[in-house]
Amino acid sequence: MFYRDERLALFIDGSNLYAAAKALGFDIDYKLLRSEFMRRGKLLRAFYYTALLESDEYSPIRPLVDWLNYNGFNMVTKPAKEYTDSMGRRKVKGNMDIELCVDAMELAPHVDHIVLFSGDGDYRPMIESLQRNGVRVSVVSTIRSQPPMISDDLRRQADNFIELDELRDVIGRPPRPEGEDQRNEPEYEVEN
Secondary structure, eight states, rough: OOOSSSSSEEEEEHHHHHHHHHTTTTTEEEHHHHHHHHHHHHEEEEEEEEOOSSSSSSTTHHHHHHHHTTOOOOOEEEEEEEEOOTOOOOOEEEEOOHHHHHHHHHHHHGEEEEEOOOOOGHHHHHHHHHHHHTOOEEEEOOSSSSSSOOOOOHHHHHHEEEEGGGGGGHHOOOOOTTTTTOOOOOOOOOOO
């Protein structure tokens, strides 16, 4: 499904990938993830998208953002929006769909294959457009969680679906105990 000479780009929807891995009971080792896809083809870029809470003095995702920035990932961030829902619960919304889509469309003429780490069905039209421009698109998410973390439309549109759970031994590590430096995404609303 991958060709050694093809030019690859990774597009990681941070909160969506984090939620999928958490639902499967493991954490992502981003160094291993990058190495795995460098092995599969000519990795040109690895983008990571996340919203950051700027109201907190310490953001739980800051160590991850800094580490990724220094280790070969292109970070795309914006401030997250905080609100209180009708039940009085504090919620955080940090949608990066538009930024990811624009970057993927701009990079399309320079790559052969894009790997999207997300199950969000909103990306289906982007995949369709990339495919019309000759780019193969693989989607990494999971159908093994309850409920599945990938929309059926997205899975059907992709040239290739990669089950995240099958990458566990290659890119995963056991979850760290609560309170340790998690290097993980905070809890955002995740769309499928």
